[in-house]
Amino acid sequence: MVKVEKDLIGIREFFSIIVFMISTKATDMTTTRLFGDTFNAAWMVIIGSFVIILPSIIVLNLVLKKYQTKNLIELLQMAMGRHVAFGIGFILFIFLLVNTSIESRSYADQLITMNFPKTPLFILYTALLLICLWGAKKGWEALGSVAWMVFPYVTVALGILVFLLAKDSAINRLFPLFGPGKWEVAKSSFENVTIYAEAFFVSMLYPFVKDHKTYTRGLFGSLVYTVLVMVILYICYTLVFDYRSVGKITYPFNEATRLVSIGRVITNIETFFLTFWLLVIIVKFAVYLYLVSMLFGYVFNIKEFEHTLIPITILVLLLGMIPTNQIENIFIYKQKIIIYSKYMLLLLPPLLWLLLKVKEVRNR
Numbered sequence: 028m029v030k031v032e033k034d035l036i037g038i039r040e041f042f043s044i045i046v047f048m049i050s051t052k053a054t055d056m057t058t059t060r061l062f063g064d065t066f067n068a069a070w071m072v073i074i075g076s077f078v079i080i081l082p083s084i085i086v087l088n089l090v091l092k093k094y095q096t097k098n099l100i101e102l103l104q105m106a107m108g109r110h111v112a113f114g115i116g117f118i119l120f121i122f123l124l125v126n127t128s129i130e131s132r133s134y135a136d137q138l139i140t141m142n143f144p145k146t147p148l149f150i151l152y153t154a155l156l157l158i159c160l161w162g163a164k165k166g167w168e169a170l171g172s173v174a175w176m177v178f179p180y181v182t183v184a185l186g187i188l189v190f191l192l193a194k195d196s197a198i199n200r201l202f203p204l205f206g207p208g209k210w211e212v213a214k215s216s217f218e219n220v221t222i223y224a225e226a227f228f229v230s231m232l233y234p235f236v237k238d239h240k241t242y243t244r245g246l247f248g249s250l251v252y253t254v255l256v257m258v259i260l261y262i263c264y265t266l267v268f269d270y271r272s273v274g275k276i277t278y279p280f281n282e283a284t285r286l287v288s289i290g291r292v293i294t295n296i297e298t299f300f301l302t303f304w305l306l307v308i309i310v311k312f313a314v315y316l317y318l319v320s321m322l323f324g325y326v327f328n329i330k331e332f333e334h335t336l337i338p339i340t341i342l343v344l345l346l347g348m349i350p351t352n353q354i355e356n357i358f359i360y361k362q363k364i365i366i367y368s369k370y371m372l373l374l375l376p377p378l379l380w381l382l383l384k385v386k387e388v389r390n391r
Contacts, residue, residue: 035237040171041245042252043178044314047307048225049253053260054280054304055133056357057222058273061261064215067270068206070261075216077254080223080372087230087376088246090383092239099230100325106382115375116326122368123228123322124339125346127315129361131156132347134308140353141281142301153344155312160340162313163320164333167235170317174310177303184303185256189263191287196266206270220369226250227372231321277353280304316340 052058053073061069094102099119103112135152143151162170205212226246236242264279267286273279284297320339324332350360 035235036168036171037237038241038245038248039175039178040168041232041236041241042249043174044171044310045225045229045246045249046178046253046256047174047181047311048229048314049223049250050256051304051307051311052222053257054278055130055137056277056353058261058264058279059277060357061215061219062264062270062273062279065212066206066274067201067265068204068212069270069273070258070265071205071212072215072219073222073254073257073261075212076220076222077250079217080220080226081250083373083376084223084226084246084250086380087227088243090376090380091230091233091242093383095239096234098234098325100322102379102383106379106386113326116322118371119228120319120322120326122364122371123315123319124342125360126224126364126368127312127319128343128346129350129357129364130315131159131312131343132350133353133357133361134312135347136353137278137281141278149348152347155309156316156340156344158309159312159316160336162309163316163336163340166333167232167317170310170314174314177306177310181303181307184300188284188287188300189259191289192263192267192283195286196263197269198266200266200269201262218365218369220372221365223250224368224372227376228318228322231318231325316343319343 058069061072065072090102091097094105097105100112100116103115106112107115132152135148135155138155139146139148139151162173229246233242236245260280264273264283267283268276268279276282281297284300285295288296316336316339320332320335323329323335323339329335
């Protein structure tokens with residue numbers, strides 16, 4: 028793939044995009060699900076899942092470094108042949124499409140439950156996707172610029188939230204450190220490696236990053252930063268609400284923003300945090316829509332994949348409206364994706380590296 032200079036982004040933009048895409052999982056129902064499984068040790072699952080998936084990410088990065096002009100689908104074609112690569116690429120497309128639908132519907136439900144209870148789901152969900160579509164249509168470089176522009180303000184807002192939550196914290200709620208036990212924490216860490224699925228899918232954007240050094244530093248720097256942010260938020264939830272309460276609170280992040288105040292005069296400041304959270308969500312799903320369209324273009328050999336953004340967005344909307352409620356969406360559909368996709372994320376990069384290595388040896 029030929030790189031066009033105007034379409035390339037730098038380390039700051041790439042860093043911000045990955046942070047936004049992954050760290051928001053500390054603000055949705057992923058939190059409730061993890062606390063339900065591992066209690067006050069949920070923050071350890073964030074670290075454990077990262078450690079488990081890290082070798083696969085490193086291996087994929089090594090493959091990308093060796094074939095710097097190729098995207099993920101082209102690498103699959105080199106290693107497995109056109110037909111097998113098409114099948115795997117199509118599976119990846121379906122996974123990313125369905126995951127985008129489930130995730131975006133989850134945030135629409137979250138907005139309705141916590142902030143806009145009288146707004147019809149279809150109206151709010153459509154409005155959210157239209158804004159994200161508008162952002163995606165602006166292109167990859169514009170998305171990166173917006174992400175970096177918003178990033179410092181989001182960081183400051185998050186720091187203020189953590190600081191204000193400190194006065195309601197009780198350190199003894201963090202113990203016992205391993206919650207239900209080391210085995211349960213390890214098991215949950217393995218089952219939830221999909222928390223970092225975006226680190227796998229951003230490999231499709233490799234040709235649109237300035238160079239390999241920029242990609243590597245941006246990717247691993249953002250992952251370390253994301254783990255740190257998520258761990259801090261999970262610990263804050265534990266210290267403020269206790270794991271018994273967090274497991275029963277649908278959206279701990281929203282409840283945390285409602286709990287904090289600045290003295291006795293300035294209360295109800297959740298709108299301040301909601302504004303920045305919404306900006307991050309819009310950037311996140313604009314990138315998601317761009318990724319889904321890009322993968323569709325790669326699989327079906329469509330060079331101008333940007334033209335598929337509108338039909339892809341409509342498809343996301345239709346799929347997202349299928350679940351009847353949030354419980355069905357997260358604890359049935361999302362759970363099935365987690366169960367079946369974790370093996371792909373863990374095994375595909377080493378398999379790709381091995382097949383390319385065997386092919387290289389045979390051609391000598």
